[in-house]
Every structure is written in structure tokens, then in C-alpha cells.
Amino acid sequence: MSSDPWGRVDETGTVYVRTADGEQVVGSWQAGSPEEALAYFERKYEGLVVEIGLLEKRVKTTDLSAKDAQVAIDHIREQVDAHHAVGDLDALRQRLDKLVESVDKRREERKQQRAKQSDEARHAKEALVVEAEELAQSDQWRAAGERLRALVDTWKGLPRLDRKSDDELWHRFSHARSAFSKRRKAHFAALDAQREEARKTKERLVSEAEALSGSTDWGPTAARYRELMAEWKAAGRAQREHEDDLWNRFRGAQDVFFAARSSVFAERDAEQSENLKLKEELAHEAEKILPVTDLKTARAAFRSINERWEAIGHVPRDARPKVEGRMHAVERAIQEAEEAEWRRTNPEARARAAGLTGQLQAAVDKLRGQIEQARAQGNNAKADKLERELEGRQALLDQALKGLQEFGG
Template structure:
């Protein structure tokens, strides 16, 4: 008979293992010596030790699921409980029990982790839904559309929730996207309609602009082009494929008209510059009549100058006031000379002036006599009052005498 601390082999070749509950039969060995029998079943025990050690390592260092770990533990436990090995089987049971606790702890950790991930995923999806619902009301079609597409990609990268919660959130998310797409589609449909209206309106403006391009009615046509430009801006933009072509035609028609007007104005300016030179020469000729010494000759000469002036035509607008002012100065001098001559030769006016002068002279003489009398009487205050009155009458008399001299008297 052979034995070790954990087992023995009896005379019949039966192998036993010692446990807390007493000896348990491990098996029968007939192929060799008792020591070989014990060595064989001890190796089986060492094999179980190695397998349990490997399982412990897998549980600690890999993502082995709790279910798979439990299956492996149960399998090893069946082998330990079968008593087909010689060794400290209770130690193996204890290790398996600890491994069960470890697996359960890992199970709880993973359950808590999944719950946390689920809560985070729910919060993340709720945030996506809220943002999508806000974007659904946006009119920033390009940026909002790009952001919604990015939100979809973010959604796809998040874990699924329970079916009910996930479906409810997805329904809201999808509804927000659909609402935005519907509004954007309606907006661009309306925009297309507006652009079509703008195209039709601008085609009419182009047609009118092209019809006016050959006009030589410079002022009214230029004014109408300005009105057409205002109408063009108010019409809005047409479709991109039409806008540039319509604008090029519209602008081209204006360019034709304004180029022709510019050429005509250049010719007109050259002619008016020459007219100005001629009128300046006439103004010099008219100014030589000043001062007026021979009214009849001056009047005749100025009439001749004025006739030639009227025959010349327009001058540049900015030069007109100065050159015409020079002629007006000579014209006014002749008119003033005519008025002076008329006053000098008018008998009735001369008679009235002489009569007024006589009346004033009489009043002055009378006041002087009264002043002398007052002084003789010693009435100084009366004399001073009469002297002040005399000063006024004398001034009127001096003025009347001056007027009378204009009549040659």
C-alpha cells in the first residue's frame, strides 16, 4: 500500500483522496505500482490547479462575460466534485468559490457600468433631440442642415436604449428632421417662384432698355434708365443661370445709350466752348462802350452786339452766369443813361421839380426870418426849435436843387 498526505492506494489498487468528509474513492489502478497510481491522480490534481489558475487570470484580465465564466467555473467544479484527483480538493473549492464572488462582483460592476452608459446615452440622445427640435425652426438652411446631418452621425454612434425609450426619442428626432426638411423645401419652392417672377420682370426691363439704347432724346431717356435701374433692384434676383445673362444685356443696352450720349455731349461741349470764346469777345466789345458818353451811339452799338450774341448759341452752363453778367452790366448802364436822359428832358417833371424847389426855398426863407425875430425878442428856446426845423427843410431843399440840376436848371 502507498500513500501521501492527500490520498492512498490499498491492496486492491483502489485510490482514495482524503477530504473533510472522509476518504473518497478516486479510481482504480491496475496498470502499475501504487506510487505510479498516486502520481497519475496527483498530476490530474495539478491539471485542475492550472485550469483554475488560467480561469482566474482570464476573469481578472479579459472581458470574459459573467455567463461564460460561470460555465467554466461549473465545469471545473464538476471535475473537483467527481474526486478524480488526489490533492487538496477543498482548496480548489475555496478558489472556485472566491472566483464566483469575483465574477459576481464583475457582473455587478458591469451592470452598474451599463446602467451608467445607458443613462449617459439617454442624456446624450435627449440633448440631440432638443437641439434637433430647435434647429427645425431655423432659417439658416445650409448650416442647420449640415448640423442635423452631423447629429444623425452622432446618434448612430450612441448605444441603444430600451426599445420603448429609444423609439420615442428617435420618433421626436426624426420628426424634427422631417419638419426642417419640409420647411426648407417650402422655402426654396417659394424662392424659385419669386426668382421666376423676377426673371419675367427683368426680361421686360431688358426689352425696354434695349429699345431705348438708340434714343437721342438724351434727358428723358437717361431719366427712364434711372427708373429702370430702380425697378431692376426692386425685382429681386432671378435664377442664377439667368441672372448674369439678363444683367449683361441690361447693362449693355445702357452702355450703348450712354456712350452715344457721351459722344454727343462731347461734340456739344466743344461747340459750346467755341461759343463761349465768341461771346467773351462780344462782352469785351460791349464793355468798351462804358462809360456811356454818347447814348444814341452806345444804344445802336449794343443792339448790334446783342444780335450777334443771340445768333451764337449756348455756352457751357457753368460759364453762362459770368459771361451773361458782363453783358447785363453794360445793358443796365445804357438803361440808366436812358432814364437820366428822360428825366433831364421831361418838361412836366422839370416843372414839378422847379415848383417844389420854389416852395422849399420859400419855407427856408420864412424860417430864417422867424429865427431872427425870436432872437431879437430874446426867445432862445423858440429860436433853437426853429433852427432844428430849418435844418430839415434845408436838407430837402438841397436835394430838390440837385434834382433840378439834372434837368439842366
């Protein structure tokens, strides 16, 4: 009989293994010595140890599924429970039990992870649906269309949910895309109709513009071209293949008219520039009349200059105010001289001015006497009031004296 800490061989060749539940028969050995028998079954034990070690490593370091790991554990456990090895089988059972715990823990972790991923996928798809429904109302056709296509690609990359939830969300998502496509189609159909209407309008405007291009009625025709341009802008754009051609015809007709008008206006401008030089010379001659010393001579000289002025044609519009202003200044100076002469030679006006001055002077003298009397009586309040009244009367008197001087004293 032979034995070791975990097993023995009896005299009949039966091999036993020691466990917590007592000795268990491992098998029968008749081919050699008891030592060889124990060594054989110990090697079986080492094989189980190695197998368990490899499985532990796979569970720890690879993505071995819980199902496959459990099958492998059960396979090894069957061998351990069959007691066909000599060694610490209870320790192997404990390792297998811990391995089961690890696998269960991993299974639970993966379950939670899948639940988390599913929850994240649900939130992601709900967010996609909300954005798609918002985009369905957008009028940014190009940008919204591109974004909806990107949302579809994102959707395809997300995990599926349970059938009911996934179908409900996809229905909303698909409906939003369809609604946007329907609105966009209607928009561009309306836009095509508008562009066709714009083409017809612009065809009419081009026809009128071409008919007017030979007109020499410069003012009204130029005004009509401005109206046609306003109508052109208000008409909107025609189809791309028509817009440029219509515009070139419309613009070309205007160019013909305005080129002809510019040629005529250039000749007129040259003539008016010459007229301006002549009028500037006359204005300079008129300014030499000033200051007026002899009214009769000044009046005759200005009349002669003005007759020559009237015989000259138009000058450029922008130069007209300045040159005419110079002549008007001389004319006003002569008129003022005439008015001053009239005042000097009008006895009735001079008498009225002298009478007014006398009345004001008497009123001022009277007020001064009243002020002196009030001061002498100690009535300063009355004196102050009378002085304020005196200031007003004195100002009127000064103005009347100035007017009287214009009559010659």
C-alpha cells in the same frame, strides 16, 4: 499501504484524499504500486491547478463573458467536488470561490458600464433630438440640411436604448427632419414663383429699355433709365438660366443710348470749353476796370464787356460759378462806387447824418458832466451806472461819425 500529505492508498488499493470534511474516496487502483496510484491522481490534481490558472488568467486579461466564465468554473468545480484527484482540493475550491467573486464583480462592473453607456446614449440622442428640433425652424437651408444629415449618421453610431425610449426619441428626431424638409420645400417653391414673377417683370423692363435705346431726348430718357434700373433691382433675381441673358439685353440697350448721348455731349463739351476761354478773357478785361476811379468810364466799359459776355453761349457747369463770380465781383464794385457817389451828393442824407451825430455828441457831453457831478458828490454807484450808459452812447457816436465821413467830412 502508501500515503502523502494529501492522500493515501490502503491495502485494498483504494485511494483516499484528505479534505477539511475528512477523507474522501478518490478511486481504486489495481494496476500497479500505491506510489504509482498516488502519482496518477496527483497528476490529475496538477491538471486541475493548471486549468484553474488558465481560467483565472482569461478572466483577468480577456473579455471572456461572465456567462462563459461561470460555465467553465462550474465544470472545474464538478471535477473538484468529485474527488478524483489527490492534492489540496480545499485550496482549489477557495480559488474557484474567488474566481466566482471576480466574475460577479466583472458582471456588476459590466452591468454598470452598460447602464452608463445606455445613459450616455440616451443623453446623446436627446441632445440630437433637441438640436434637430431647433434646426427644423432654421432658414439656413444648406447649412441646416447638411447638419441634419450629419446628425443622422451620429444617431446610427449610437447604441440602441430600450425599445420604448428609442422609438419615442426617434419619432421626435424623424418628425423634426420632416418638418424641416417640408419648410424647405415650401420655401423653394415660393422662391421659384418669385423668380418667375421677376423674370416676367424683367422681360417688360428689357422691352422698354430696348425701345428707348434710340431716343435723343437725353434728359428725360436718362431719368427713365435710372427708374428702370431701380425697378430692376427691386424685382429680385430671375431663374439662373434667364437672369444673365436678360441683364445683358437690358445693359446693352442702355449702353446704346448712353454711348450716343456721350458722343453728343462730347461735342457740346468741346464747344463749351471754347466758350469758357472767351468768358475768362472777358472776366480778366473786366477786372482791369478796378479800382473804380472814374465811375462814368467804368460803367461804360463794363456795359461793353457784358454785351459781349451775353453773346457767348454756355460754359461747362462745374466752371460756371467761378467765371461768373469774377464778373459779379466787378459789377458789385461798380454798384458800391455808385452808392458811395450817391451818398456824397445827397444833401438830405448828409443833413440827417450830421443831425444824428450832433444829438449823440450832446448826449455824450451831458453824460460826462453828470458823471463828474456824481463823483464829486461821492455817489460812485450812480457814476458807474452812468459810465456804462456812456459807453453805449459813445459807440453809437463813433459809428455815426464814421458814416458822416462817407459824405465827405
